[in-house]
Amino acid sequence: NVALQERDGCKSLYAVQAERLDQAERSVLISCNSRTNEKKFLKFLSTHGNIKKYFFYESYGTHAVVEFANRESVASLFEITTIPSISHESLVPFKSRLLTLRNLGLDNLPNQLSGQQSHSQTTIPINQLIQNLSGEESMDQQIISLTKAFQLTEENSRLRFLVCSLLKDIAAAFFPECTIKPFGSSVNGFGKLGCDLDMFLDLDGISGRDTKLLKLGMSLEYQMKMANSERAVTQSILTVIGECVDQFGPGCVGVQKILNARCPLVRFAHQPSGFQCDLTANNRVAMKSTELLYLYGELDPRVRYLVFTVRCWARAQGITSSIPGAWISNFSLTVMVLFFLQKRSPPIIPTVDQLRDLAGPADKSVIEGNDCTFVSDFSKIQLQSNTETLEQLLCEFFEFYSTFAFKRMSINIRKGKEQNKPEVSPLHIQNPFETTLNISKNVNATQLDRFVAVCQESSWLVQQNKKPTPSAGIKGNAFAPWGLSSLLLPSQVEGIKRKGKK
Amino acid sequence: NVALQERDGCKSLYAVQAERLDQAERSVLISCNSRTNEKKFLKFLSTHGNIKKYFFYESYGTHAVVEFANRESVASLFEITTIPSISHESLVPFKSRLLTLRNLGLDNLPNQLSGQQSHSQTTIPINQLIQNLSGEESMDQQIISLTKAFQLTEENSRLRFLVCSLLKDIAAAFFPECTIKPFGSSVNGFGKLGCDLDMFLDLDGISGRDTKLLKLGMSLEYQMKMANSERAVTQSILTVIGECVDQFGPGCVGVQKILNARCPLVRFAHQPSGFQCDLTANNRVAMKSTELLYLYGELDPRVRYLVFTVRCWARAQGITSSIPGAWISNFSLTVMVLFFLQKRSPPIIPTVDQLRDLAGPADKSVIEGNDCTFVSDFSKIQLQSNTETLEQLLCEFFEFYSTFAFKRMSINIRKGKEQNKPEVSPLHIQNPFETTLNISKNVNATQLDRFVAVCQESSWLVQQNKKPTPSAGIKGNAFAPWGLSSLLLPSQVEGIKRKGKK
């Protein structure tokens, strides 16, 4: 059983994050030149300490991420790092771990970092993907290939944690005990290269000492500014950090402070990594959703393959978008895939209620009155032996949502069963932790109709476009789109919509 | 000679500041209760380290400034300091050295800190001062008394440096090498209790390493945000610090960011000290003016007495104001007193040019192209033996400016001689360092006329209101205003103005 094999050695997201954050703390980000001599570069840096890991990547220029074995090496590096001497007077003298390598005598050198060593942080163009997939052996292979082509690389993941860590240095100026953690698709296992970087400022460490040490009947308290609500505090903190990032943050551009949103955030682009960043604070429920999604992705490899494929398909079909609107979000879509997998017979993944029932005492988590408890020890989870193939599952997914009773029913991954809708939104997907909320209340009827129509179309398409026979294939049309490839071509849904169901 | 006696052991302002800033770094500010038991309080704090100095003061409640012998004691104190537990959720968890003492079982205690131990940070009311001065023996004594009553106390001066140090903690979050130094009347020796606290963020420490250490032809630079000008950098930095003070700074209220002024600044009130604060950055010329004024004040005690008296007189007569406008500033007024003292025969103080000529190589200072060099070693300065009394000098001051050729002449303390006006402002006082600027260009003709009229009136008044003879005094009018007291009563200048010169 593939599922069980791959589950060995699973770590909870919490453990993975702690390790990654620690690596990031010991790392620096250096903009360099594609003609940099790699060996000399390493020799130069090694004089400041052992290098544990490094890599080069391309993103509007060549950059290097260098992880030292010890944090002290970064301090040692800083000792020889200078303030740029050009237009010295008009620089904001804020020092960070984002550095530039100056390299004498480069002009005559050939490009020394070949493409092989320097990792790309973007996906291949969709057209090329479609062509590549057409060359695969089976639809299962296509799905696996698509996932491999789009999923976050080890390097990209490290870079995400490093950007969090750089931002943490800014926040830690005021809140030394804080951490900044990535959440959402950067870490839930379903992130595509190029997805945004959702971050969350965690101030929980600060509440540390709560009990007063009384000596002689006296105790001391910090004087602190009071706000009207916890939300106002979050807004205050994000105002300041947003201002810092805007005025001081090297490589941070297009800073927007979106403080009146349901979840206040600071949005900016981090140029040296190419990431679009969203920083929130006090967002612990979102972190729990992320952990839950991660857990589901780790339970059975088919979960991740299917989510990837559906996300990718939805984006190609214009069902989802990179900007928010009345369409389905990737988060909703992921929950829809999970729900579908819970509804298989036998189910491929357990319900949230089942995961809660398996939780130990240490797993208990109640956030703002919401029960967010679920098991963290993966080995306690018993899976049923469903042997459906990826091809079968994808076809069934389209079929499932082509005929789902969206009008009456709510999607509920807590129970693994549709429930009567508690309210009239076109699409109702219960928030697994804040159970009175609908995570897809933004979706309007038009967008839901489009989703259903594209499911119907795709269900039909995938039947029509089976893999061509080898003989047919050889005759000049070897890479004609078939299977998954055909699903990624632009939709004809506006045309077929009126045709009704196949 | 009093002047020479008091000059022994003079320190330059630079040395005084370094010592005060160091004390402030080791100090905490604690809001407590007037019923706090002083002995217990000290015992409680002493468990964290040696206390070098402490005092209590009143400002909308009782506060204590506690200076430890070592910085580590502050860290030790922080270990037992808690976050306030009331409305825990809506506090901005920024920790600073502004603390609150919680004190159990106070309710039944009498007030334990008597007024004697708890220092006031405000001056006595002007009416009471007038009465007190009337009881003095001579006008010289009145002038000395006024200065003693109004000048900054040791405690107030410490408190000013402590507020700078608290603010530095915020700025040091981003610029670890920065300092925040007081300038203007807080440190130039002419400050009155209650005067504003002018501060200046000094980032010069940051430019530290300028030379590249090349190894293997490589070197590293920090990536830093670029601005269009040095002014834009200053604005950026003050924007962020202003936002931090506003959102995080405990006790900081009414924050205004005045960034488009000639000298961009952040203005706020610091409640626990009662100071109105102005924070500027990159304001090194103002620091030099402050050092110059301090030096003049240290050279001969009559300088300080006279400046104090003239400042106080001008405020009582409505010639100066606590808000800026078309009237004469305290800074201009001080320079006018200095100029007057340079014009005595023999001169009481040297000219700026003379001070520059005495400067050693280490004193050389050129700021933005302006020569700000002057001698720092006080012992090199030879004074002439002028023996005029304070009474004589004050009377002569009024006489001097009653008849000064403001229309044609500019006041110039660099030369110690009036010069032809280079431009048409009603009042022209050359900026001693930025010599093309007029420090009183804000003053309009009406305000200058009022100044001259009040000088004339005061010159006349002081002749009229000599000290009453002892016999006359005893008959019920012992404290009738005379001498300096009479000069502090509200002016009748609007009436006498038409009368012309006496």
Ligand SMILES: Nc1nc2c(ncn2[C@@H]2O[C@H](COP(=O)(O)OP(=O)(O)OP(=O)(O)O)[C@@H](O)[C@H]2O)c(=O)[nH]1
């Ligand atoms: N409870 C709740 N959480 C949400 C909602 N939208 C987003 N989230 C959480 O916030 C995370 C980040 O949101 P997004 O950036 O929109 O989604 P994502 O999963 O990162 O997917 P991408 O589209 O790849 O960025 C999600 O993974 C969820 O954990 C919502 O409507 N309700």
Ligand SMILES: Nc1nc2c(ncn2[C@@H]2O[C@H](COP(=O)(O)OP(=O)(O)OP(=O)(O)O)[C@@H](O)[C@H]2O)c(=O)[nH]1
């Ligand atoms: N060059 C220049 N410096 C000025 C000017 N105004 C103020 N300063 C400097 O800034 C310092 C602080 O200004 P103020 O707060 O207005 O004056 P002050 O001397 O502190 O006197 P107070 O009225 O007691 O605050 C002064 O001491 C001068 O060093 C000006 O017009 N030109």
Ligand SMILES: [Mg+2]
């Ligand atoms: Mg995201």
Ligand SMILES: [Mg+2]
């Ligand atoms: Mg001032």
